[in-house]
Amino acid sequence: MKYLPIYLLLIITTLPLFGCQKSNKSSTQIDNKSYITDFELLQENPNNQTSVRITSPKAIIDPTNNDIDIFDSSIELLNKNGQDFKIKSGNSTLKNLTNSIRVFNSVTISFLDNQDYYIHTNSFDWDLDTSIIDINDSVNINFDNTRINATNGFYNIDSSLLKIDNSEFNRYIYNSEGEEEYQVKIISDFAKWFKKDNTLVFTSNEKQVETTINFLLIQ
Numbered sequence: 001m002k003y004l005p006i007y008l009l010l011i012i013t014t015l016p017l018f019g020c021q022k023s024n025k026s027s028t029q030i031d032n033k034s035y036i037t038d039f040e041l042l043q044e045n046p047n048n049q050t051s052v053r054i055t056s057p058k059a060i061i062d063p064t065n066n067d068i069d070i071f072d073s074s075i076e077l078l079n080k081n082g083q084d085f086k087i088k089s090g091n092s093t094l095k096n097l098t099n100s101i102r103v104f105n106s107v108t109i110s111f112l113d114n115q116d117y118y119i120h121t122n123s124f125d126w127d128l129d130t131s132i133i134d135i136n137d138s139v140n141i142n143f144d145n146t147r148i149n150a151t152n153g154f155y156n157i158d159s160s161l162l163k164i165d166n167s168e169f170n171r172y173i174y175n176s177e178g179e180e181e182y183q184v185k186i187i188s189d190f191a192k193w194f195k196k197d198n199t200l201v202f203t204s205n206e207k208q209v210e211t212t213i214n215f216l217l218i219q
Contacts, residue, residue, distance in 0.1 A: 036060070
């Protein structure tokens with residue numbers, strides 16, 4: 001009987017070890033995901049005769065829903081005339097159930113027919129069925145010597161129409177010697193860019209569009 005406390009001590013000290021071993025075994029799960037290097041996917045849209053090409057050095061396919069997580073992705077929209085625009089981002093997810101692409105992490109949209117036209121944002125959702133890109137984050141646009149900031153917007157691929165909300169337009173005009181001559185600033189509730197004829201339209205609700213011209217070289 002005098003050894004009983006020693007046996008109890010051994011039982012008490014070994015129980016936590018068995019508990020840890022059991023917990024480790026139960027937390028081990030089988031990874032059924034597919035890991036792909038040099039990923040490339042071409043998806044055609046017969047409704048508007050366009051196709052989307054996605055390339056990436058790494059992608060992961062989840063077999064439970066067939067969603068594809070894509071890293072350092074490059075997404076190109078191709079139409080009958082060739083390339084329309086290209087999207088570079090840190091991450092994107094191709095969602096199988098909704099046939100859409102979630103693009104996020106430092107996103108740049110470049111219009112390939114004009115290398116000086118591009119859009120920066122942090123995330124957007126692209127519905128491949130309706131050809132609508134919903135930019136649900138702040139937008140920074142560069143058009144040649146023009147900078148436009150907005151809170152959010154959307155781009156209709158079929159009509160080539162970009163619509164942004166709460167926009168601030170800034171354009172610098174240069175003289176023949178390359179010096180800034182004046183700056184045009186326009187603040188509006190909404191702005192529309194029609195890509196086909198490269199025009200901008202500004203509107204506001206129940207107030208006028210604010211336009212300011214700053215002459216920079218007046219002595």
